[in-house]
Amino acid sequence: MATTAVSKKTHRRRAFSRGDRTTLGLFVGVPTFLHIALVWIPAICTILLSFTYWNGIQLSNIRWAGLANYHTIFTASPLFWDALRNNLYWLLWFTFLATPLGILLAYQIDRQIKGHKFYESIYYLPVVLSLAVIGIIWQFMLGPSGFVQGLLGYGIENAIPIFGNYKINTYVILSIASWRHIGYVMLLYLAGLKSVDPSLREASAIDGATEWQTFKRVIFPSMGPVNVIVIVITVIESLRAFDLIYIIYGTSTGWPILGMLVFQNIYGQSASMLGAAYAVILLLLSITPIVLYLRTVFRDENR
Amino acid sequence: MSNEVKGNGVSRRTVLKGAALGGLGVVGGGTLLSSCGSKKADGPVKFTVRGTGEAGIKIAQAVNDAYTKKTGIQVTQQAVESNPFQDGISQYLQGTPDDAFGWMAGWRTNHYADQQLFHDVSANIKNLGDQLPASFVGGATNPADGKQYIIPTTWYPWGLHYRKSTMQSLGLDPENIATWDDFMKLLDGTKKKGLVGYALGDKGGWEAMGTFDVVNARLNGYQYHIDLLNGKAKWTDEKTINTFKQIGMLIPYMNKNVLDISWEGMRDLLLQKKCGAMLMGSWFANDFKAQSQADYDDLWLVPFPEINPEFGRDSIDAPLDGIAVAANGANPEGGAALAEFWASEEGMNAAIAAGSTDLYCNTKMDTSSYDAFNKQKLAVVAEAKHIMFFLDRDTRNDFATTVGIGIQNFLKNPADLNKVVDSLQASWEALPAL
Numbered sequence: 104m105a106t107t108a109v110s111k112k113t114h115r116r117r118a119f120s121r122g123d124r125t126t127l128g129l130f131v132g133v134p135t136f137l138h139i140a141l142v143w144i145p146a147i148c149t150i151l152l153s154f155t156y157w158n159g160i161q162l163s164n165i166r167w168a169g170l171a172n173y174h175t176i177f178t179a180s181p182l183f184w185d186a187l188r189n190n191l192y193w194l195l196w197f198t199f200l201a202t203p204l205g206i207l208l209a210y211q212i213d214r215q216i217k218g219h220k221f222y223e224s225i226y227y228l229p230v231v232l233s234l235a236v237i238g239i240i241w242q243f244m245l246g247p248s249g250f251v252q253g254l255l256g257y258g259i260e261n262a263i264p265i266f267g268n269y270k271i272n273t274y275v276i277l278s279i280a281s282w283r284h285i286g287y288v289m290l291l292y293l294a295g296l297k298s299v300d301p302s303l304r305e306a307s308a309i310d311g312a313t314e315w316q317t318f319k320r321v322i323f324p325s326m327g328p329v330n331v332i333v334i335v336i337t338v339i340e341s342l343r344a345f346d347l348i349y350i351i352y353g354t355s356t357g358w359p360i361l362g363m364l365v366f367q368n369i370y371g372q373s374a375s376m377l378g379a380a381y382a383v384i385l386l387l388l389s390i391t392p393i394v395l396y397l398r399t400v401f402r403d404e405n406r
Numbered sequence: 407m408s409n410e411v412k413g414n415g416v417s418r419r420t421v422l423k424g425a426a427l428g429g430l431g432v433v434g435g436g437t438l439l440s441s442c443g444s445k446k447a448d449g450p451v452k453f454t455v456r457g458t459g460e461a462g463i464k465i466a467q468a469v470n471d472a473y474t475k476k477t478g479i480q481v482t483q484q485a486v487e488s489n490p491f492q493d494g495i496s497q498y499l500q501g502t503p504d505d506a507f508g509w510m511a512g513w514r515t516n517h518y519a520d521q522q523l524f525h526d527v528s529a530n531i532k533n534l535g536d537q538l539p540a541s542f543v544g545g546a547t548n549p550a551d552g553k554q555y556i557i558p559t560t561w562y563p564w565g566l567h568y569r570k571s572t573m574q575s576l577g578l579d580p581e582n583i584a585t586w587d588d589f590m591k592l593l594d595g596t597k598k599k600g601l602v603g604y605a606l607g608d609k610g611g612w613e614a615m616g617t618f619d620v621v622n623a624r625l626n627g628y629q630y631h632i633d634l635l636n637g638k639a640k641w642t643d644e645k646t647i648n649t650f651k652q653i654g655m656l657i658p659y660m661n662k663n664v665l666d667i668s669w670e671g672m673r674d675l676l677l678q679k680k681c682g683a684m685l686m687g688s689w690f691a692n693d694f695k696a697q698s699q700a701d702y703d704d705l706w707l708v709p710f711p712e713i714n715p716e717f718g719r720d721s722i723d724a725p726l727d728g729i730a731v732a733a734n735g736a737n738p739e740g741g742a743a744l745a746e747f748w749a750s751e752e753g754m755n756a757a758i759a760a761g762s763t764d765l766y767c768n769t770k771m772d773t774s775s776y777d778a779f780n781k782q783k784l785a786v787v788a789e790a791k792h793i794m795f796f797l798d799r800d801t802r803n804d805f806a807t808t809v810g811i812g813i814q815n816f817l818k819n820p821a822d823l824n825k826v827v828d829s830l831q832a833s834w835e836a837l838p839a840l
Contacts, residue, residue: 156838159496160521168838179836181829182811247666248674259671260602260661260680267609267665269818354493355611356811357665373804374496375838 146386152379159374172380183381186359190388192273193280193341193360201281202337205288210318212289213296223293230286238350241279242266266351272358280347284340288333295329296322331400335393342389361385450480451740454507457488461692461761466508468760473747481744489610499523503732505741506748511556511726512799516548519555525731525738528553530746537750542767545726545795556728557749560764562688563787564616564723564796565707572601572679580683580708589711593659596682603659605681607667608817611810614664615797616685616723617656618813622649623721624713628792631721635801641812641830647823652713654820664817677701685710687725688783691763702763705779709786722790725799726767808833 119127153173156166176183208226212219229237244250247262257263266272299322307317323330345362352358354367361381368378455466463485470481484504491498492514499518509515518524531543531554542558568580578595582588593603608614622631626645633639634646661667661675673690675681677697688707695702709719729745731738747753751770758766765783776784787793798806812830815822 158521160500160518160523166838171838175836179829179832181825247663247671258678258680259663259667259674260605260678262663262666264663264666267663353489353610354807355609355814357609357814367807370493370497373802373807375804 149379196277197337201284205285208289209292226286229283234346238347295326452504453483454504455485456508461696465760465762469756472756505735509730512795515556524555525733556730557745558728558767566683567707569704583711602661602681605675605684607671609668614813620710628721641827721792725796
């Protein structure tokens with residue numbers, strides 16, 4: 104009896120044969136290798152290069168600069184503060200307007216209100232388009248020789264400035280970006296809502312809770328994993344924004360954001376390691392809230 | 407689990423193994439394929455046309471075909487959008503560039519030549535001998551080592567362009583502007599009739615540099631302008647502030663959407679007869695000619711008016727364009743030979759036959775066959791004593807973009823003038839030594 108038990112145990116321990124190990128090794132190893140080579144090593148190089156002066160062409164030209172690049176950014180670049188402010192606006196808009204709208208939409212569609220299939224399709228449509236394509240579409244609509252100007256009967260000489268009008272262009276750009284973000288959040292939340300136990304809803308209905316109370320106390324907390332994803336996506340998309348701005352403004356920083364500052368200083372006709380410094384700042388800005396948030400979430404879960 | 411699967415012929419494991427190996431194979435095979443290209447000494451040449459305008463592509467095709475007819479060497483050409491091409495030139499030249507491409511003389515060539523990314527074409531310029539006047543060869547020479555890395559082909563002045571018919575119908579005469587006040591009267595007259603007086607589109611960040619260059623040179627002199635661009639004078643000096651204030655006088659006559667349209671918008675405003683005067687380089691005349699001969703004949707230009715009698719109209723922006731050869735191309739020798747052809751008499755004639763209205767550096771250009779517009783261009787430049795290459799070629803590249811943004815900020819809100827010049831000066835001082 105004891106021998107069979109032991110042999111059964113050893114049998115289970117040898118579940119990974121050599122063939123298995125090779126397969127697993129390749130399956131984990133190749134992506135890990137690519138990840139390290141294409142993500143980690145360039146990231147570490149960027150962080151190191153942000154402390155140097157270099158024009159990006161010959162390795163022999165790298166000179167140590169210490170914190171000079173950061174000093175330039177914080178004291179001699181008004182564009183940096185404009186960009187930071189714009190990214191902050193983006194984050195606030197997404198957090199308090201776009202994401203809640205997406206959640207609301209998902210909730211209503213889940214309740215199968217009249218016409219929910221129609222709403223699902225039209226709100227999901229912009230999500231399948233990349234932000235670059237969305238930029239082209241809206242540039243065509245709102246640009247100086249665009250569709251809207253033609254509709255209003257204006258030629259180029261008196262076209263209403265929209266993207267160049269600094270009083271309204273922030274709202275216009277954030278609305279365009281939200282157009283896509285709302286559908287994205289809606290989809291994530293719909294998937295999560297479908298997995299909520301319907302008996303929970305019935306129970307709260309029987310207990311006499313209103314719709315809002317049901318949502319706040321029963322459904323929202325039970326969507327823990329989806330909430331994490333939605334919050335992380337909101338933060339990342341607002342700090343990472345680039346495609347839309349590049350299509351509409353090119354590299355002329357008409358509406359500066361941090362991503363564009365990185366690009367312009369690395370890729371433009373005058374590469375300098377200011378771009379690397381901007382990238383490091385962007386990295387710190389993105390990682391900090393996410394790490395803090397995930398720590399809180401996982402600490403709660405472990406409790 | 408493993409016991410269950412062992413018995414099958416095609417097990418889950420073999421499928422996974424196959425997928426992993428297949429993935430590796432694709433990655434490995436791809437890298438092998440990319441190293442298949444080899445460097446050839448003589449053979450086909452690749453050419454990049456800078457700019458996606460139809461007129462430019464047609465002209466380039468004509469010159470390249472003429473080269474193929476003369477030498478039998480195949481030329482493949484591609485056209486790229488100008489701004490992204492310029493932005494990515496550093497990466498482009500370090501990768502797998504075409505052999506020859508259209509480019510600009512000045513800092514943009516010399517800086518990258520110092521990094522060994524341009525092929526030395528001094529020998530080809532020697533071959534052209536007296537076809538290229540010394541002044542243009544001088545403009546194409548790298549001051550660091552005295553060699554040339556670009557073969558100059560065309561140049562154009564920056565002047566006030568307008569339509570003769572529009573000005574006639576308004577009863578205005580731009581050719582007789584003697585002072586700044588006369589110019590203001592002209593702009594007034596245009597604005598009263600509902601047209602944009604002074605068209606400007608600064609979305610690209612560089613278009614307004616033309617206005618800054620010429621106003622600064624008119625007001626404070628050519629030497630002050632060059633000193634400013636090289637850090638010997640300050641952006642916060644009173645003279646520079648006066649330049650900005652002078653530009654501010656033009657703002658009421660500009661279109662309301664300056665920051666929404668780029669140079670193409672400016673050209674379209676003139677093409678559609680919606681504006682009076684427009685300060686621009688004459689390269690866009692090719693587009694007018696492509697539109698119709700009548701439009702091209704209607705086009706005229708005059709130098710920017712005098713502001714300060716001390717300097718008169720003695721300076722002008724007249725940038726030099728040419729063909730450069732990439733050091734890392736597959737066939738630099740072939741590229742250099744093609745560049746030499748472009749700058750030679752035959753290449754130039756092929757371009758003119760295909761509709762080019764540019765001014766050519768080549769001395770063999772038959773100036774008696776110049777049409778009236780080209781003769782006017784020559785006259786406008788001949789009047790000037792000092793030639794500037796344009797702000798973003800006369801100053802450090804890593805500072806040029808900052809200046810462009812500063813001018814944009816000024817146009818956005820002229821009341822921010824002090825903030826703009828303070829931050830420009832701070833940016834200059836924060837630049838690392840070259």
